[in-house]
Amino acid sequence: MNKRLLSVLLVMVAVVTVLCRCNGSSEGKDLRGEGFVGSATCATCHKAIYDSYLSTAHNNTSRAASDSSVLGRFSSPGNNFGFLNGVNVVMEKRDSGLFQVAYLNGQFQEAHRFEIAIGSGRKAQTHVYFKGDQYYQLPVSYLVSAHDWANSPGFPASHPRFDRIVNTACFGCHTSKTVVRNIQEKGTGFTEHFEKGQVIYGIDCERCHGPAADHVSFHKENPGQKQGRFITRIDTLKNQQKLDMCAVCHSGLKPAIQSIFNFKPGSLLKDYYYPDFNRPKVSELDIHGTQYQLFSASQCFVQSKDMNCSSCHNPHATERTDLKVFSQRxxxxxxxxxxxxxxxxxVPAATLKQNCIDCHMPSLPSRSITLLTNGQTKPTPDSIRTHLIGIYKPDVKGVVELVTGRTNGK
Ligand code: HEC
Ligand code: HEC
Ligand code: HEC
Ligand code: HEC
Ligand code: HEC
Ligand code: HEC
Ligand code: HEC
Known part of the structure; x- marks a missing residue:
């Protein structure tokens, strides 16, 4: 009898232990697999970095669409965009979510639900909806400088398009993981099929630092250990590897060799993108998303050893608009x-010191990202800080122009 009771107890203990384990591991379940734990786990030991990181553009660059993540008005006036063919797309808040609804002469045409908001809202935000097993970009985006809705970049102003598929490239740079299957179709090669909701939003800690499950379990078990273990130490990487960690998303869209979701610190860009044989001249590059090429063509980079993005940027903090801090760097x-x-x-030195940036890294209009707001006939370009550090002069139109690359080889 006692023996029996004991064995029952033992079985119960075993069951409880197994259950606890299950809970423990399901808590840490990550779409990327066993090696990953998710950013929230880092907060327990790296609280200051985590708290500061939460407000960054990286963390907020993609979010589930909601009242708080989607910018722009959902009540009249100012909750619509009119296309030239007379179709009016209205932003509507319904019980089942936020929608873009197309009307022609007041007649309902079609409605699609905001699923994901892309863009932290520094300059612009664009949105996607889900249908079947595909994501599609919504025809109306939000332009921060105009505080208004606008036609999505690259979309026609004549009529709303609801059929533009959003592919993994987009999510590769704007999320930490999006689950997709490549299915071979008859005659047409592979097409992408997404699993709804299977997304890790934002650029999270492990997107930059690589899988950290072993690091976390080691430090949980060895709280006295002050040296970081089982995690790549960025300061042991070669300078090119440090640059490539950022360039994987900050060197523009190119044909990919493999998914950039596989990229880890220490990986090299050349293993992820095919070489660009008709590489445009730096002067012809659009400034959107090409910080790597522009910066590495600058004399600061060319003539110094080991300069990289971290020479000026703290990857865990939002420092934009603090031009004094950047000038200090x-x-x-x-x-x-x-x-x-x-x-x-x-200009007196004291004034120069306040702001090196606007003279040597001016904000310039992008050629590729332009948006048309209500009633405008000429689209507004997104303006982006150039990373071609140089000597610029304002021309008559008030637009700055690069005067020199480095002059005659001093
Ligand atoms: C149980 C505690 C613990 C957790 C959880 C934890 N770390 Fe750490 N981590 C440490 C300790 C201790 C160090 C060494 C001291 C330091 O650099 O802060 C460290 C160091 C690091 C370093 C610097 C390595 C170096 O030497 O340059 C990185 C990067 C890092 N952790 C990333 C992460 C990420 C990303 C997460 C979440 C996925 C995470 N850590 C979660 C304890 C932890
Ligand atoms: C996985 C892709 C990805 C990686 C890797 C990445 N970035 Fe970014 N970065 C982005 C995207 C996307 C944005 C635009 C975010 C937004 O506003 O929606 C961005 C924005 C930024 C900004 C603007 C922030 C602001 O507040 O104005 C800076 C600076 C930046 N990244 C620097 C870096 C540096 C430095 C690294 C390397 C340590 C890096 N990024 C790595 C994708 C990436
Ligand atoms: C190769 C990486 C890459 C791809 C692919 C990419 N982006 Fe970006 N995107 C960036 C980076 C980097 C920035 C910020 C820096 C800049 O604009 O120069 C950015 C900026 C943005 C912004 C402005 C964010 C803000 O807060 O101002 C939006 C919106 C955006 N992207 C949407 C998209 C959409 C939608 C797609 C796919 C159709 C896409 N991007 C594809 C890297 C990428
Ligand atoms: C955009 C890429 C990026 C993201 C996102 C990112 N880091 Fe880092 N992290 C870096 C780089 C690059 C360094 C190297 C130090 C530097 O260059 O400033 C670094 C350094 C570190 C270090 C060691 C040095 C230090 O500052 O203490 C720790 C710890 C760390 N990161 C933890 C985290 C955690 C935790 C998160 C998420 C909350 C995170 N990182 C998100 C790029 C990133
Ligand atoms: C890691 C060191 C380093 C940092 C940080 C740095 N530079 Fe430079 N910079 C250099 C070197 C080296 C040169 C080439 C020699 C020279 O012209 O002084 C240079 C050249 C220049 C030039 C001349 C460019 C040309 O084409 O003739 C300008 C302008 C300049 N830097 C401005 C800046 C500004 C503005 C910043 C901050 C946003 C900055 N630098 C940050 C090292 C640096
Ligand atoms: C010499 C200093 C310096 C270096 C090096 C540098 N940046 Fe910047 N970056 C800046 C400054 C200054 C700004 C403007 C901040 C502002 O406007 O508030 C900026 C802005 C940005 C932005 C936002 C641009 C916009 O207008 O939307 C991105 C993205 C960015 N940097 C990425 C990078 C990446 C990636 C690297 C490395 C390839 C890099 N930066 C290297 C100084 C630098
Ligand atoms: C009002 C605009 C303005 C501001 C602010 C400014 N610069 Fe300049 N800078 C110039 C111009 C114009 C030149 C070219 C001057 C000449 O040679 O006649 C120049 C020249 C330079 C050069 C020399 C380039 C060479 O030929 O080697 C460097 C380096 C430089 N600036 C760095 C900085 C730094 C660092 C800051 C901030 C502390 C700064 N500048 C602030 C406009 C500015």
Whole structure:
């Protein structure tokens, strides 16, 4: 009897233990597989970094569409965009979510539900809906500078298009994982089929740092260990590897060799994209998304050793618009005390020091990202900070123009 009770108890203990394990592991379940744990887990030991990271554009670059993530008005006036063919697309909030609804002369045409918001809302935000097993871009986007809805970049102004498929490339740069199957169709090669809701939003810690499950379990079991283990130490990487960690998303859209979701710190760009044989000249590159090419063509980079994106950017913090902080980083190398400082003699040094950026890295209009707001006939270009650091002069139209690359080989 006692023996029996004991064995029953033992079985119960075993069952409870197994259940606990299950809960434990299902808590940490990550779409990317066993090796990954998700950003929230990092917060327990890296709280300051995690808290600061939450507000970054990387974290917020994609989100499930909701009242709080989708920018722009959903009540009249200002909740519509009129196309030239008379179709009016109205942003409507319904019980089942947020919708873009097309009307012609007041007659309902079609309605599609906002599924994902892409863009943290620095400049613009665009949205996708889900149908069948595909994502489609909605025809109306939000333009922050105009505080208004606009036609999505690259979409016609004549009529709303609801049939533009969004492929994995888009999610490769704007999410941390989106589950897709490639299915071979008769005659047409492979097409992508998505699983609804199977998305890890934002660019998370492990998107940049790689899978961290072993790191986490080691440090949980060894709380006294002060050296990070089972995680790539960024400071041991070669400079090109450090640059490639950012360039994988910041060098524009090119034909991919393999999914960039596989990229880990230490991976090389050349293993992910085919070489660009008709590489455009730097002066012909659009500034959208090409920070890597522009920066690496700059004399600051060419003539220094080991300069990379972290020379100016803290990957865990939002520092934009703080041009004084960025100018301080310029002055880590361009010091007033030696001959490396600004040679512009028309402006006092004290003023120069406030803002190196607007003169040497001006915001320029993008050619590829332009949006048309209500009633406009000429689209508004998105303006983006150029990373071709150089000497620019304002021309008559108030548009800045690159004057020199480095002049005659000093
Ligand atoms: C149980 C505690 C713990 C958790 C959870 C944890 N870490 Fe760490 N991590 C540490 C310790 C301790 C160090 C070494 C001290 C330091 O650099 O802060 C470290 C260091 C690091 C380093 C720096 C390595 C180096 O030496 O350059 C990175 C990167 C890192 N962790 C990333 C992560 C990420 C990403 C997550 C979440 C997926 C995470 N950590 C979760 C404890 C933890
Ligand atoms: C997985 C793709 C991806 C990787 C890797 C990546 N970025 Fe980004 N980055 C983006 C996207 C997308 C945005 C635009 C976010 C938005 O506003 O929606 C962005 C925005 C930024 C911004 C603008 C932030 C702001 O607040 O204005 C900076 C700066 C930046 N990235 C630097 C870096 C650096 C430095 C690295 C490497 C350490 C890096 N990124 C790696 C995709 C990536
Ligand atoms: C090769 C990587 C890459 C791909 C592919 C890509 N983007 Fe981006 N996107 C970026 C980066 C980097 C930025 C921010 C820097 C910039 O604009 O120069 C950005 C900026 C944006 C912004 C502005 C965000 C803001 O807060 O201002 C939107 C909206 C956007 N992308 C939507 C899309 C959509 C929709 C797709 C797919 C149809 C797409 N992107 C494909 C890398 C990419
Ligand atoms: C956009 C890419 C990117 C993202 C996202 C990112 N990191 Fe980092 N992280 C870096 C880079 C690059 C470094 C190297 C230090 C540097 O260049 O400033 C670094 C350094 C670190 C370090 C060691 C140095 C230090 O600052 O203590 C830790 C720890 C760390 N990251 C944890 C995290 C955690 C936790 C998250 C998510 C909350 C995260 N990182 C998100 C790119 C990223
Ligand atoms: C890691 C050191 C370093 C940092 C940081 C740095 N530079 Fe440079 N920069 C250099 C070097 C080296 C050169 C080439 C020698 C020279 O012209 O002084 C250079 C050249 C320049 C030039 C001349 C460009 C040309 O084409 O003739 C300008 C302008 C400039 N830097 C501005 C800046 C600004 C603005 C920043 C901050 C946003 C900055 N630099 C940050 C190292 C740096
Ligand atoms: C010499 C300093 C410096 C270096 C190096 C640098 N950046 Fe920047 N970056 C800046 C400054 C300054 C801004 C403008 C911040 C603002 O406008 O508030 C900026 C802005 C950005 C933006 C937002 C641009 C926009 O207008 O939307 C992105 C994205 C970005 N950087 C990515 C990168 C990447 C990726 C690298 C490495 C390939 C890099 N940066 C290297 C100084 C630098
Ligand atoms: C009002 C615009 C303006 C501001 C602000 C400014 N610069 Fe300049 N900078 C110029 C111009 C114009 C030149 C070319 C001057 C000449 O040679 O006649 C120049 C020249 C330079 C050069 C020398 C390039 C060479 O020929 O080697 C460097 C380096 C530089 N600036 C860095 C900086 C840094 C760092 C800051 C911030 C501390 C800064 N500048 C602030 C306009 C500016």
């Amino acid at each position: 310029c002055m880590n190398c361009h010091k007033e005390a030696d001959h490396t400082f600004c040679t512009n003699s028309t």
